[in-house]
Amino acid sequence: MKKRLWFLSFAILIFFNWACQQESGPENEIDLVLTNGKIWTGDDTQAWASWIAIKEDKILKIGKEGDSPPEAAQTIDLEGQLAVPGFNDSHVHFASAGALLLGINLLDVNNEEKFRKRIEETTQRLPRGSWITRGDWGAYEAWGVGSEGSETKDMVFTPHRTMIDEITPNHPVLVTRYDRTEGLANGLALQELGIESESGLLIGEELLNALKKIPEKSFERRVAESKRALEECRKWGVTTVQDMSDARQLDVYNHLKEKGELTCRVTFSPSRLIEHVSMMEKGWTIDWDAGGGPVASGDDWIGFGTLKTHIDGIMGARTARFYQPYSDNILENANWRGGWREFSKDMGSFKDMIISADSAGIQMRIHAIGDQANSILLDILDTMDYYNGVKDRRFRIVHAQVISLQDFSRFKGRNIVAEVQPYHVTDDMRWMEERIGYDRCKGAYAFATLRDNDCILSFGSDWPGTNASYYPINPLMGLYAAVTRQTINGEPEQGWFPEQKIGLEEALKAYTWGSSYGAFQERDRGTLKEGMLADLAVIDTDLFETQPSEWLEANMAMTIVGGKVVYEK
Ligand SMILES: [Zn+2]
Numbered sequence: 001m002k003k004r005l006w007f008l009s010f011a012i013l014i015f016f017n018w019a020c021q022q023e024s025g026p027e028n029e030i031d032l033v034l035t036n037g038k039i040w041t042g043d044d045t046q047a048w049a050s051w052i053a054i055k056e057d058k059i060l061k062i063g064k065e066g067d068s069p070p071e072a073a074q075t076i077d078l079e080g081q082l083a084v085p086g087f088n089d090s091h092v093h094f095a096s097a098g099a100l101l102l103g104i105n106l107l108d109v110n111n112e113e114k115f116r117k118r119i120e121e122t123t124q125r126l127p128r129g130s131w132i133t134r135g136d137w138g139a140y141e142a143w144g145v146g147s148e149g150s151e152t153k154d155m156v157f158t159p160h161r162t163m164i165d166e167i168t169p170n171h172p173v174l175v176t177r178y179d180r181t182e183g184l185a186n187g188l189a190l191q192e193l194g195i196e197s198e199s200g201l202l203i204g205e206e207l208l209n210a211l212k213k214i215p216e217k218s219f220e221r222r223v224a225e226s227k228r229a230l231e232e233c234r235k236w237g238v239t240t241v242q243d244m245s246d247a248r249q250l251d252v253y254n255h256l257k258e259k260g261e262l263t264c265r266v267t268f269s270p271s272r273l274i275e276h277v278s279m280m281e282k283g284w285t286i287d288w289d290a291g292g293g294p295v296a297s298g299d300d301w302i303g304f305g306t307l308k309t310h311i312d313g314i315m316g317a318r319t320a321r322f323y324q325p326y327s328d329n330i331l332e333n334a335n336w337r338g339g340w341r342e343f344s345k346d347m348g349s350f351k352d353m354i355i356s357a358d359s360a361g362i363q364m365r366i367h368a369i370g371d372q373a374n375s376i377l378l379d380i381l382d383t384m385d386y387y388n389g390v391k392d393r394r395f396r397i398v399h400a401q402v403i404s405l406q407d408f409s410r411f412k413g414r415n416i417v418a419e420v421q422p423y424h425v426t427d428d429m430r431w432m433e434e435r436i437g438y439d440r441c442k443g444a445y446a447f448a449t450l451r452d453n454d455c456i457l458s459f460g461s462d463w464p465g466t467n468a469s470y471y472p473i474n475p476l477m478g479l480y481a482a483v484t485r486q487t488i489n490g491e492p493e494q495g496w497f498p499e500q501k502i503g504l505e506e507a508l509k510a511y512t513w514g515s516s517y518g519a520f521q522e523r524d525r526g527t528l529k530e531g532m533l534a535d536l537a538v539i540d541t542d543l544f545e546t547q548p549s550e551w552l553e554a555n556m557a558m559t560i561v562g563g564k565v566v567y568e569k
Contacts, residue, residue, distance in 0.1 A: 018200055018383040030072035031055050032534075032563055037078035039529040040505075042085050042513050052083075057300070057562035062529055076565075081557055082542045084508060085528050086239025086535030087475040090419050090515035091398065091460030094250075094266070095245035098225030099134070099475070100464045101232065102126070106135035106175060107470055110157045119175075120167045121463070124496040130221060131189075133212055135524040136467040139178035155396065159184045161200025174202075176209060178467050183207040219251070226252050233264040234567035236474045237556040238536025240265040242460065242519055244308050247275040253302050262301055263566040265535070267519050269365070271304035273353065276307045276362070300533060300562070305519055306363040306396060310341040311350070312373035315401070315428065316468055320369035323404065327437040338370050357504040358386045365396035365419055372441065378410045396458070396518055399424075400450065411453040418455045419519040420447065421462040422482035422507070423471055429487065429496040439551060441497060447482060448500045456501075457510035458518035475511050476539075476551045482507040482546045504543055506507065534563040 032054040037048040041062065051063035058422050061067055065178035071491035104122045109115050115137065122132050138157055164173060165187045172189035176182070183202045190197055193213050194204075203211050226249075233241060243249065247270045258263040270276050284304045313319020318326055321338040329336050331508055344350040354364055368374045374397065381395055392415060400418040425445045433441050443449070451457060459478055480488075482502050484496035495501055502510075516526030525533045559567035 011083060017403045029055070030060060030070055032074045032076065033069050033072035034076050034078055034536070034560075035069045036080060036085065037538070038080060038544075039078075039083045039528065040544075042509055043527045043529045046484070046529070049528065052528060052536070054107075054563040057534055057564075059528060059530055059532050059534050071112060076558075078538060081537050081538050081540060082544065083538045084237075084529075085512040085526055086185070086537050086559070087237050087385075087511050088240040088242070088515040088519075088521070088526060088559065089091040089238050089460045089463070089473060089475065089511075090242045090458045090518055091421060092241045092243050092473065093245060094226065094229055094241060094243040094461045095222070095249045095465040096231035097232070097321060098222075098227075100470075102139075102225045102228040104135040105374075105470065106137035107139040107178065109137045109466075110141035112159070112163050115157075115159055116163055116167065119164050119173065123168055123171045123196040123331065127173060130219075132168070132171050132173045133175065133214060135175035135179075137175065139468050142205065153441045157432075158182075158201070161186050161190075162198075165200075174214060176207070176211075180207070180467070183210065185210065188540050219255075222248070222252050223255060225259065228258060230256070230261070230263050232278075232473055233405070234559050235556060236476075237567075238264060238475065239535035239557045239559065240267065240471060240516070240521070240525060242267045242305060242515070243271060244269050246270060246272075248441045249391060250279070250533070251303075257301055263535075263561055265301050265303075265525075265561070266302045267305040267521070268298075269308055271308040273307065273309065273357075279304060292417040300524065303519075303521075306365045308365045308367070308398065309343065309354075310367040311344045311377060312340055312368060312370050313338060313433070314369055314466075316466065318395075320401070321373040322370040322402070322436065322440070323372045323375075324440075326435055328434050335411070337372070339417050340373075341367075347376075354380055355384055355387055358384050358393060360503065363394060363396070366396050367398040369399050369401040371402045371407070371443065371532060374403050375407055378407060381416070386549050394456070394518060394520065400455075400514070401444060402440055403446060403450075405443050407441070407455045408446070408449050409449065411455045412452055416455050417462065418447075418450050418456050419458045419518060420445065420450075421460055421471065421479040422447070423461060424481075425485055425496065426477070426481040426487050427469055444497070445485075446497075446500050452504070456514055456517055457506070458515040459507070460515060475537075476543075476554050478511060479504065479507045479543065482510070483559055488552060490549060508543075534560060536560045540569065 030053045033051060035051045041047060041049055049062045050065050051069040053061040054060055102125060106118055109118055163256055168186045172192050174189045175184055175185040184198045185202055193210055195210060241264055243266055253266050312321035319338050322338060325337050326333050357364060365378055368377050375398055394417050395417045396414055396417040398419045400420055432444055447457060459475045461478060462471045463473040483504055485501050513522060513526040516522045525535055535554055538558040539554060540557040541550060543551060555569055557569050558565060
């Protein structure tokens with residue numbers, strides 16, 4: 001009898017246990033746990049973790065050192081590697097990057113052999129009949145790798161269509177020189193465009209007219225280009241891009257998302273007001289919520305972001321606007337101080353546009369390079385506060401490249417976001433001093449001073465760069481530049497204006513939390529903590545234990561987006 005009772009209670013206990021498990025089972029089941037990692041969370045309340053539990057696309061729990069990781073459907077051993085929040089690149093030109101990667105890049109090409117080889121490789125990537133365009137040959141020869149020197153040298157290399165006609169029977173080619181004053185067409189392109197030319201070399205007007213006649217890219221080609229660009233994002237741990245392509249790119253993103261092929265989140269931010277308006281007409285909205293931030297339509301994958309515009313030009317073309325003339329001006333142009341962009345020439349209506357966009361709840365990001373351009377943006381911000389009231393608008397100054405020393409204190413207490421690209425420092429430092437002089441350089445890419453004046457640093461790459469240089473999307477290059485302020489060859493030894501170097505943790509933060517904060521996204525990404533999107537980058541080199549020069553050779557070991565491994569080395 002006693003025995004039977006014991007057995008009965010045992011059976012009840014087993015049943016009870018089973019019932020409990022049934023009840024709590026599916027809800028608490030963990031899809032993925034990453035164990036044995038050195039996980040930098042970016043969260044000040046718990047900077048380091050050893051494991052992360054993920055359910056569906058979000059982080060369920062973060063493990064402290066010593067806590068043992070829970071059971072999960074899948075476990076990945078990080079083998080002690082460094083994991084960080086997925087990189088959020090606050091400044092890319094995605095469609096151009098895809099076009100360059102799938103199409104042709106001739107920036108470093110300056111002789112027949114290389115020219116032929118690069119064209120041939122491109123024909124192998126593209127289906128018959130596809131056009132091969134742009135390329136920008138000779139840029140590095142003219143300017144040195146990534147630099148622009150004081151005067152461009154005479155170009156030695158001039159291509160001829162006989163160099164490529166044989167290898168391009170099925171691909172019309174019209175590639176351009178870096179400064180777009182010359183182009184080379186192959187026989188097939190000349191035939192299709194109805195142009196006669198012995199050499200294939202097209203110059204000036206003739207080139208511009210030919211370029212206009214090239215048929216528009218097919219949707220399929222644009223999708224293929226974007227897929228190539230996504231591959232690069234996965235490879236470099238970039239899990240969100242803030243993109244400024246034109247509005248047609250949105251159809252490409254939607255298409256890729258429907259097919260389950262979008263492996264990087266996109267915040268779409270068309271760079272012309274007219275495109276912004278047309279998106280709003282299509283039903284994309286931005287509302288200012290009770291929490292004080294804009295809530296845009298879209299989802300975790302494709303969001304509608306800020307409005308981008310420009311106030312001045314760029315340093316390379318000496319069009320950035322300064323208070324004082326450029327230091328290396330030639331005599332007849334001694335008073336040249338740079339200029340305003342087309343739509344900011346009439347400063348009155350430029351201000352009106354920005355202030356009314358702000359009152360409609362649109363966040364602004366404005367390109368400003370020269371010291372006067374940056375000053376005027378601060379003036380406009382004062383006017384915004386006056387007309388629309390002080391609010392958490394996270395006004396984004398794009399590049400914030402050269403700031404007049406007396407302007408730094410005007411950043412204080414205003415939640416201004418400096419949308420900067422640290423790799424530019426590495427690339428530009430070789431000619432900056434020559435162009436604007438030592439004193440003005442003290443306020444150039446002044447990341448530490450901006451930070452000291454309450455400015456939020458939001459890092460990005462400006463991928464893929466200009467017709468002068470390629471800016472890689474690899475965030476490790478940006479971290480290297482921010483921490484060392486050296487060229488990739490390690491010069492100068494102490495770094496360029498070394499007082500502006502920032503620490504590794506700060507730089508990481510700017511590339512994850514900072515870029516998310518700048519886009520009102522810090523509520524769901526940019527740090528690793530409970531409830532955040534499970535976007536991570538695992539790096540094969542421990543940045544905290546190695547010299548920055550080693551980061552240039554480092555790779556991602558793994559990239560996870562929304563709890564799914566999208567890349568593994
Ligand atoms: Zn850009």
